[in-house]
Amino acid sequence: MNTLTKEEKLVRDTITQIYDQLKINCRKVCGAGYDKHGDDLLAMCVEFYLEKPLEYQLKVINDGKLEHFLTKMMAFQLKLGTTRYYHQYRKFNEKIRDFFPNYNYGKQYLNNNLAFADEENESLRCVKYYIDKLNPYEKMIINEYIIEGLTYTAISEKYNITYTHIKRDLIKLKKQLKEQCQHFL
Numbered sequence: 202m203n204t205l206t207k208e209e210k211l212v213r214d215t216i217t218q219i220y221d222q223l224k225i226n227c228r229k230v231c232g233a234g235y236d237k238h239g240d241d242l243l244a245m246c247v248e249f250y251l252e253k254p255l256e257y258q259l260k261v262i263n264d265g266k267l268e269h270f271l272t273k274m275m276a277f278q279l280k281l282g283t284t285r286y287y288h289q290y291r292k293f294n295e296k297i298r299d300f301f302p303n304y305n306y307g308k309q310y311l312n313n314n315l316a317f318a319d320e321e322n323e324s325l326r327c328v329k330y331y332i333d334k335l336n337p338y339e340k341m342i343i344n345e346y347i348i349e350g351l352t353y354t355a356i357s358e359k360y361n362i363t364y365t366h367i368k369r370d371l372i373k374l375k376k377q378l379k380e381q382c383q384h385f386l
Contacts, residue, residue, distance in 0.1 A: 212258045216247060219268050223247075226272040230279055238279060238290065245286050246274045327382035339374055346371050 205213070216223075227243045228235045250258065250271060261270050278286035332343055345351045345359070353371065357364040 208255055208259055212251070212255070212262065215262050215267060216250075222268055223271055226268070227275055230272065230275045234279075241290050242275050242279055242286060243271075245290075246271050246278060249274060328378055331378055331381045335374070339370065342367060342371055343374055343378075 223243060224239075227239050231237075231239045231242065250261075250267075261267050278284045279291075281287065282292075332340060335343065341360075342356060345356045346353075351359070353364055353368045356362070357367045
């Protein structure tokens with residue numbers, strides 16, 4: 202059984218005396234993230250302090266700087282991206298985004314409900330009708346550009362067709378589709 206020396210008891214008693222103030226300081230350092238980071242941050246900083254040599258711990262207490270020392274350590278641990286606290290607690294949570302169910306993440310991330318797929322609107326039927334009438338080359342580039350979302354350059358590289366021809370043909374096709382289905386758009 203390890204018993205604490207008189208100096209070690211003094212250090213722990215001093216930490217106990219200022220612990221409530223340290224929690225207040227931790228709340229100020231963390232701000233809105235206190236609920237996520239506060240308790241872990243404070244515990245890790247006290248642990249760091251207790252790992253220091255006993256002479257250093259006593260010097261900080263005798264100088265009356267323990268609260269300042271721990272508060273400054275909390276600020277450094279929380280704010281810097283190279284600290285042990287960052288790597289053990291914050292890094293994982295910061296690299297992952299929350300999912301918001303009603304947020305528009307863009308066309309690539311849309312999940313369409315196919316329950317009413319047979320009830321497509323008239324303008325979409327019109328566009329599909331005229332796309333079906335196109336020759337295979339025109340169908341292919343329209344499909345790659347509109348449905349797959351590829352750029353002119355990507356289509357050009359994929360099919361080894363010059364960029365200018367792809368761009369010219371797509372501009373012409375988009376204009377034709379717009380004219381044919383103008384009354385729906």
